[in-house]
Amino acid sequence: MSDRTRVALIFGGQSSEHGISCLTAASVLKAIDRDRYDVVGVGITRTGRWTQIPLETIRDYRIVDGVVPEVAEPRHDAVWMVGEHGCEVATRAGETLVDINGVDVAFALLHGPFGEDGTIQGMFELMGIRYVGSGVAASAIGMDKHFMKVAFEAAGLPVWPYVAASAHRLRHHRAAVVAEINERLAYPLYVKPARGGSSLGIVRVTDPAQLDAAIDEAQRFDPKIVVEQGFVGARELEVAVLGAPGSPDGCLASAVGEIRVHAEDGFYDFHAKYIDENGAALDAPADVTPELTARLQDLARRSYEAVGAEGLVRADFFVTDDGAWINEVNTMPGFTQISMYPTLWQEAGMTYPELVGRLIDLAMERPLGLR
Ligand SMILES: Nc1ncnc2c1ncn2[C@@H]1O[C@H](COP(=O)(O)OP(=O)(O)O)[C@@H](O)[C@H]1O
Ligand SMILES: [Mg+2]
Known part of the structure; x- marks a missing residue:
């Protein structure tokens, strides 16, 4: 053998x-x-x-x-x-x-x-x-845009205003949910399936009259939804985080990458992600100040810890002149050779084959069971 x-x-x-x-x-x-x-x-x-x-x-x-x-x-x-x-x-x-x-x-x-x-x-x-990668709880939290925000808030991370609604609340108290959304959030809104990905089922809503249809659309993908206040003109910046159990933080944060969406509304939708080659540009590294890099790296490492991640996450942010807000972590981010996550480590001098080996070795070093 x-x-x-x-x-x-x-x-x-x-x-x-x-x-x-x-x-x-x-x-x-x-x-x-x-x-x-x-x-x-x-x-x-x-x-x-x-x-x-x-x-x-x-x-x-x-x-x-x-x-x-x-x-x-x-x-x-x-x-x-x-x-x-x-x-x-x-x-x-x-x-x-x-x-x-x-x-x-x-x-x-x-x-x-x-x-x-x-x-x-x-x-x-x-x-x-x-x-390889995160355990049961971290994976489940990272998949659920509601519980993920709850974990971020508990860790003191900046979270943009949102309203989450379970299938039950939507079935029995829909009018109250809609009223809460209109009271607490300013338009445009992003209506999302709670456990989705690839932007599928996400609707950008600019007018209260469209809200009901958007909720229905999001519910085609998940009976549970999250509605967020929309940023206008924010930058979408991302940081790759890699497990490093021996280091004081338990993980390492990469340089910052940027998604520059070409659509006027800035919505990085399914089409821009996978269909339209000119839908968006990926900059790695992004044009950001050292101060902003340090801030996002700190938030990225804390978001990794907040959800209890292991191995890898990509932490995604919205950034305006007023500050930075965490959007989500992906516990299994896009991982082809040209995806943002490997590209950011490549920038740091770690080749794609080295990264693959590093992730497998991290998994092998990890004890089985509760840890
Ligand atoms: N609150 C928001 N404000 C502005 N744009 C948003 C907001 N939420 C989502 N978007 C846009 O929709 C895209 C997909 O949303 P995201 O929450 O990242 O879902 P997914 O898990 O499908 O990637 C984002 O990359 C961004 O372009
Ligand atoms: Mg995303």
Whole structure:
């Protein structure tokens, strides 16, 4: 047996970011140091089936004519096992198991619900598998735009005005929710599914007459919603945070990156994120003063701690002449080679392959269970 660490790359998944996740898997596979790591590819189909995918297939994932790759429905399902041989993934072919692969650590390259939200992390915990990134609670908090703000507020971080509404409140007290929104928040508003991503289901509302329709639209993605007061003309600045258990802060913060959205309303929507190549420019590093960099790095490290993150987060801010406000942390930020998170570390002299190795090593060093 080799002494290489055996890594399971897990990708695809049931969220709207399935295709992006496949591209991320191709990117990580090409970068991972094969002298140090053995790799097994495990895809999750859009319907939630698990399947082992040959590495050659993963390496070939790319956008063809605007269509993102997809994990195909398998003939044989993959199964996870934990026992005297440690953790293994295998393929069930009728009554027999084939293609049995040991796994030391899982690297879930999944975004959104059922991937970035604590559910798969819970499976890893139960099975005693080491894994890259945040645990169950931090992942779940980072996925929920309401509880995330509650955690930020408790840590004294600057949070812009918002109103959160559960499915129950919206069903039984909708008029009161609308009244509260109009009383507490100034337009424009951003109406958001509480547990979304990729800007899907987010509506920018400039007129109270549009509010009801916007709530309905957000609820198509999540019965729970968050409504925020909108910034006008704020900069969108981001900081990459990397776990460093040995350091006094427990993590390191990168230089600042900026998203410059070209649309006049400044809304970084799904189209600008993924469809329109000219929808937005990513600057890494951004044109910011040393003072602002230091301020955002401090807020970024504190936001990592506020949600109890491990390994990595990207902390996203809105910044005006009057100050900086935390928008969100992403516990599994965009992670292709050209994404903001790896690019910010590249700026700091850490290559993408080094970053991949660092995250896996952090996961391997971490004790199992409560920590
Ligand atoms: N309060 C706000 N004021 C101004 N723009 C906002 C606000 N909230 C969201 N946006 C815009 O919508 C985008 C997506 O919102 P965000 O909360 O980051 O959701 P997601 O999790 O989908 O990325 C942001 O990048 C920004 O362009
Ligand atoms: Mg965002």
